[in-house]
Structures are given as C-alpha cells and as structure tokens.
Amino acid sequence: xxxxxxxxxxxxxxxxxxxxxxxxxxxxxxxxxxxxxxxxxxxxxxxxxxxxxxxxxxxxxxxxxxxxxxxxxxxxxxxxxxxxxxxxxxxxxxxxxxxxxxxxxxxxxxxxxxxxxxxxxxxxxxxxxxxxxxxxxxxxxxxxxxxxxxxxxxxxxxxxxxxxxxxxxxxxxxxxxxxxxxxxxxxxxxxxxxxxxxxxxxxxxxxxxxxxxxx
Amino acid sequence: xxxxxxxxxxxxxxxxxxxxxxxxxxxxxxxxxxxxxxxxxxxxxxxxxxxxxxxxxxxxxxxxxxxxxxxxxxxxxxxxxxxxxxxxxxxxxxxxxxxxxxxxxxxxxxxxxxxxxxxxxxxxxxxxxxxxxxxxxxxxxxxxxxxxxxxxxxxxxxxxxxxxxxxxxxxxxxxxxxxxxxxxxxxxxxxxxxxxxxxxxxxxxxxxxxxxxxxxxxxxxxxxxxxxxxxxxxxxxxxxxxxxxxxxxxxxxxxxxxxxxxxxxxxxxxxxxxxxxxxxxxxxxxxxxxxxxxxxxxxxxxxx
Ligand code: SF4
Ligand code: SF4
Numbered sequence: 001x002x003x004x005x006x007x008x009x010x011x012x013x014x015x016x017x018x019x020x021x022x023x024x025x026x027x028x029x030x031x032x033x034x035x036x037x038x039x040x041x042x043x044x045x046x047x048x049x050x051x052x053x054x055x056x057x058x059x060x061x062x063x064x065x066x067x068x069x070x071x072x073x074x075x076x077x078x079x080x081x082x083x084x085x086x087x088x089x090x091x092x093x094x095x096x097x098x099x100x101x102x103x104x105x106x107x108x109x110x111x112x113x114x115x116x117x118x119x120x121x122x123x124x125x126x127x128x129x130x131x132x133x134x135x136x137x138x139x140x141x142x143x144x145x146x147x148x149x150x151x152x153x154x155x156x157x158x159x160x161x162x163x164x165x166x167x168x169x170x171x172x173x174x175x176x177x178x179x180x181x182x183x184x185x186x187x188x189x190x191x192x193x194x195x196x197x198x199x200x201x202x203x204x205x206x207x208x209x210x211x212x213x214x215x
Numbered sequence: 216x217x218x219x220x221x222x223x224x225x226x227x228x229x230x231x232x233x234x235x236x237x238x239x240x241x242x243x244x245x246x247x248x249x250x251x252x253x254x255x256x257x258x259x260x261x262x263x264x265x266x267x268x269x270x271x272x273x274x275x276x277x278x279x280x281x282x283x284x285x286x287x288x289x290x291x292x293x294x295x296x297x298x299x300x301x302x303x304x305x306x307x308x309x310x311x312x313x314x315x316x317x318x319x320x321x322x323x324x325x326x327x328x329x330x331x332x333x334x335x336x337x338x339x340x341x342x343x344x345x346x347x348x349x350x351x352x353x354x355x356x357x358x359x360x361x362x363x364x365x366x367x368x369x370x371x372x373x374x375x376x377x378x379x380x381x382x383x384x385x386x387x388x389x390x391x392x393x394x395x396x397x398x399x400x401x402x403x404x405x406x407x408x409x410x411x412x413x414x415x416x417x418x419x420x421x422x423x424x425x426x427x428x429x430x431x432x433x434x435x436x437x438x439x440x441x442x443x444x445x446x447x448x449x450x451x452x453x454x455x456x457x458x459x460x461x462x463x464x465x466x467x468x469x470x471x472x473x474x475x476x477x478x479x480x481x482x483x484x485x486x487x488x489x490x491x492x493x494x495x496x497x498x499x500x501x502x503x504x505x506x507x508x509x510x511x512x513x514x515x516x517x518x519x
Contacts, residue, residue: 161382
C-alpha cells in the first residue's frame with residue numbers, strides 16, 4: 001500500500017491536557033498510521049513511555065489490524081477486555097475514522113484522538129507525504145491530465161491558474177508547486193493544451209456524500 | 216444604444232476610460248468612503264469598491280457601493296469567490312442589481328491565509344470564470360446556475376474581470392483572458408503594470424488574437440508611495456512584477472513620493488499609447504489626493 005490516510009501526531013502537552021483523568025489504554029493501527037509513524041507499535045510504546053513520565057498510568061496497549069476494520073477490532077479488543085475496562089481514557093493513534101471505529105466498540109471510556117488527520121495522499125519518500133485527493137465523490141482529474149486541482153489547488157480552481165502563480169510555485173505557499181503549473185506542463189508535453197481552453201463547469205459538490213453516510 | 220452604465224458608455228464611445236479604486240474602511244464609518252470619494256470625484260468614470268481585499272475584513276463592497284450611489288458616483292462592485300458559495304453569490308448579484316449597481320467585477324479572490332483571519336474556511340465553490348459565465352447567463356437568459364429560472368427581472372450587469380499578464384505560466388495568460396471573454400467578461404482590469412516590456416508582449420498576443428476587439432482592457436496603475444511599499448509589492452505580493460529599473464528609481468530618489476508620482480505619470484503616458492488599451496484603473500490606496508493632479512497632468516481631465 002502506498003496511498004493512505006496521512007496523519008500527524010498531536011503535541012504531547014495538548015494530549016496530556018485532553019487526557020486529564022487517567023489511566024489510559026493506548027490503541028495503534030497497523031496500516032496507515034504505522035506507515036506514517038504516528039501509530040505503529042513503535043509509536044505506541046514510545047507514547048506509553050512519554051505518558052508514564054508525565055505520571056499518567058497506562059493500563060495496556062494494542063495495535064489494531066487495521067483500526068478502521070470493525071470486526072477485526074472487536075476480535076482483537078476482546079483479548080484486552082480487562083485492561084480496556086480499567087482505563088478511563090482510550091488514546092487512539094490512528095486516523096479520524098479509526099478513532100470512530102473504536103468509539104463504536106468502546107462505550108464506557110472516553111476516546112481521545114492522538115493524531116490529526118490531514119488528507120489522502122501518497123508516500124513520496126520515507127516520511128514525506130503529499131496530498132493527492134479530497135475524496136470529492138466525482139473524480140474529474142482526467143480533464144487535467146491526471147492531476148487533481150480540486151485537492152491540490154488551495155482555491156480548488158477548475159479554470160486555473162490564479163494570478164498568483166509565480167515560477168511554478170503556489171501563491172499560498174512558495175514551497176508548494178502550483179498544481180496548475182504542473183497541469184499546464186503535463187498537457188503541453190502531451191500536446192493537449194487545447195483542453196485548457198474549455199470552460200470547466202462548476203463542480204457538483206453534492207456527490208461528496210455530504211448528506212449520506214453509507215454506501 | 217442604451218448603456219448599462221456610465222463606464223460602458225465611455226468605453227463604447229472609444230474614449231480612454233478611467234476607473235479608480237476606493238478601499239473601504241476597517242469599520243462602519245461611511246465618511247471614510249465619502250471623504251475619499253470627494254477627493255477623486257470627477258477624476259474617474261466609475262469607482263471600484265474592493266471585496267475584503269487581501270482577505271482582510273472591511274466594510275462590504277455592497278455597502279460601499281451603496282454609499283457611492285447616494286453620492287451619485289458610479290460604483291464597480293468587486294465580488295470574490297473566496298467567502299461565498301454559488302447561492303450567496305447569485306443572491307448578491309441580484310441584490311446589487313436591485314439597488315442600481317451596474318458594474319460588477321468578478322474575482323476568485325486572494326487566499327484567506329494572507330489576511331487577518333487566516334483560520335477561516337475558504338469557500339471557493341466557484342472560480343471567477345465560472346461565476347462570470349453564471350452571471351452572464353442570469354442576465355441574458357434569466358437562468359440560475361442550477362437551471363432554475365429567474366422570475367422577475369434579470370440583473371443588468373456590465374461584467375468585469377481581472378487579468379494578470381505577469382503571472383506564470385506566461386503562455387497561459389492570454390488563454391485565460393480569452394476564457395474570461397468566452398465566459399462573458401466585457402471589461403478587464405489588469406494587475407498593476409510596472410513591467411512595460413512584459414505587458415507589451417502580452418498585449419501583442421492579445422491583439423494578434425483580436426481580443427482587444429472583444430473586450431475593453433483597462434491597464435492597472437498603482438502609484439508607489441514609499442520605498443517600503445515598493446519593496447513589499449516587489450518581494451511579497453504574489454503576481455506583481457516591479458522591474459529593477461523602477462526599483463532603482465525609487466531607491467535613488469531624494470523625494471520618494473515625488474518619484475513615485477513621476478513613475479506613475481510615466482506609466483500612464485506609456486499605457487495610453489498602447490494599441491488595444493481602452494483605459495486605466497488607478498489604485499492609489501491611502502494616497503487618493505494625488506489622483507486629481509495625476510489625471511490632470513496626463514491630460515485625462517475633464518472626464519467625458
Ligand atoms: S477529482 Fe475528486 S476524487 Fe478525483 S482526485 Fe480530485 S478530489 Fe480526489
Ligand atoms: S498558485 Fe496555483 S495552486 Fe496556488 S492557488 Fe493559485 S492556481 Fe491554485
């Protein structure tokens with residue numbers, strides 16, 4: 001797997017504050033969070049150590065396989081039933097979805113998300129991730145040479161670039177490539193610049209499942 | 216012919232049009248607008264009111280335009296896609312048209328991270344080109360974006376857009392202008408012109424595609440008030456291109472304000488000569504008092 005949900009760890013101080021009452025049981029995830037180094041076994045154990053240094057008691061831990069799999073979670077958590085029950089707080093080092101899968105199973109203790117969930121992206125290099133998709137519900141990247149301006153242009157422009165694109169960089173952050181500059185270069189390479197002359201209609205955001213929750 | 220606005224009249228008559236920008240205040244005091252308007256009154260054919268420019272919260276463009284209308288000045292209402300979705304945007308176009316605002320200029324908008332509320336959620340439901348097309352369709356066909364019909368009175372808008380000849384990729388810049396024209400733009404205000412060479416390359420391409428016959432182009436003029444402002448614009452404002460020559464003039468000047476005034480005057484006289492340029496848009500923020508003499512010295516007074 002090299003596309004995944006990218007997360008980043010919350011600040012320890014901030015976590016200690018939201019944990020408040022302890023003891024805590026820590027949950028990690030074997031997939032995305034492991035690859036992001038935000039919730040694999042290593043991070044779970046180091047979190048345990050850090051919390052204990054702050055005088056927060058940890059009853060136990062488990063790395064779910066993966067956290068977003070309801071049935072697997074139920075099965076794995078059964079084995080830790082006692083330790084989970086001793087805990088007042090469950091610290092989940094997974095993505096926002098994983099934490100909610102866990103909160104569906106563990107009802108008595110409070111769930112604390114230990115990570116901030118950022119985007120769906122790919123791993124460029126070890127520990128370097130790039131946002132590639134906002135999961136908008138209607139993929140139109142074929143119109144742009146296979147590059148997505150919905151998720152990668154801060155203004156989601158479908159008729160870009162804006163007037164701030166300079167030297168191939170985005171006006172919002174000069175360390176980020178302007179996706180519209182990339183679209184331009186790719187279509188030019190393919191001899192398909194004509195595609196950019198067509199006015200792209202407003203996006204149908206209702207496809208984004210905003211009003212539905214299950215498929 | 217019946218013109219939608221005074222600005223359209225001046226442009227249709229083939230006169231060199233002038234629009235001037237009035238930045239609304241960070242507060243609700245209407246006098247801040249009327250006092251600036253008093254200064255520039257008679258110097259321009261219409262007056263732009265910006266829409267929370269650089270994403271800093273200010274008195275709204277619709278409010279500002281109302282104040283100008285009360286003073287019998289013709290506004291150009293700027294509308295950005297940053298803060299409103301298609302429902303609010305279309306509604307504002309109807310509301311503005313209903314109180315007599317005729318000129319509207321549609322922009323995607325500066326990103327919220329530049330302003331005084333960087334934590335805000337940007338909307339960007341539409342981009343400027345889509346919004347222009349929607350407004351044209353509302354005006355000409357009485358149809359909302361969804362396909363629903365306007366029931367009473369289509370908004371009679373003179374449609375404006377912005378263009379930046381100095382941004383990258385340069386080759387796409389005329390394409391984008393063309394796209395805005397195809398969408399329905401009738402007049403264009405450009406990014407501030409400082410780099411005349413680059414502007415002329417852009418205009419050559421504009422003319423060779425015949426676009427100057429399809430749309431009125433107003434060149435942006437921004438007088439540089441200080442060295443600090445020059446440096447801020449040169450190094451920190453995305454999409455602004457101040458060439459070394461002008462930067463050096465400002466650096467070496469004994470009287471920087473005087474030099475800034477001279478630079479602006481030179482630029483006005485140069486853009487006036489460019490074939491296919493139909494007017495200019497002057498932005499002298501917090502320096503409105505130089506506009507009258509600038510207009511006079513460049514032979515642009517009285518206004519038609
Ligand atoms: S168009 Fe939508 S689904 Fe396709 S990559 Fe972009 S955000 Fe994802
Ligand atoms: S510079 Fe490019 S990526 Fe950044 S907001 Fe403008 S068009 Fe989008």
